Amino acid sequence: MWIGTYFKWDPIPVYAGMRFDVEAVHDDWEGFRIWFRPHNQTKPMLIARFEDELFYASSDEGDRLSGAKNDIWDEFPHLFWKVDESELINEFVRQSKGIRDGSAIQHYCFMSCNQCVDVLSLSEPKFESGENDL
Secondary structure, three states, X not given: OOOEEEEEOOOOHHHOXXXXXXXXXXXXXXXXXXEEEEOOOOOOOEEEEEOOEEEEEEEEHHHOOOOEOOOOHHHOOOOEEEEEOOHHHHHXXXXXXXXXXXXXXXXXXEEOOOEEEEEEEOOOOEEEEOOOEO
């Protein structure tokens, strides 16, 4: 977990509070996307598709023990987060020698039951399910 202020984000309210596992992270000719499998087997897979991602990192959720400036631990399970005052954005801008304006970058964090995936992007992801577009 990167240092920052984490805010619950509900892009798909029907999925709020559901438990998910990260099934796959793909970055290939079809673009960058994250596949989530809900613990509720009656629900379809969920796919987050990014068009303007700049950076992503995935790690085991057990290794992500600190970093939030605010108390978020009572909010679990919750998959979708946005991060303000993100040290990841600051580090990305520093490493890119300032060619990217940090104010245009949003830090998204997906905290599932098995993995955490951080994504820096210039736009919000689009979501799809195994049944139809959301």
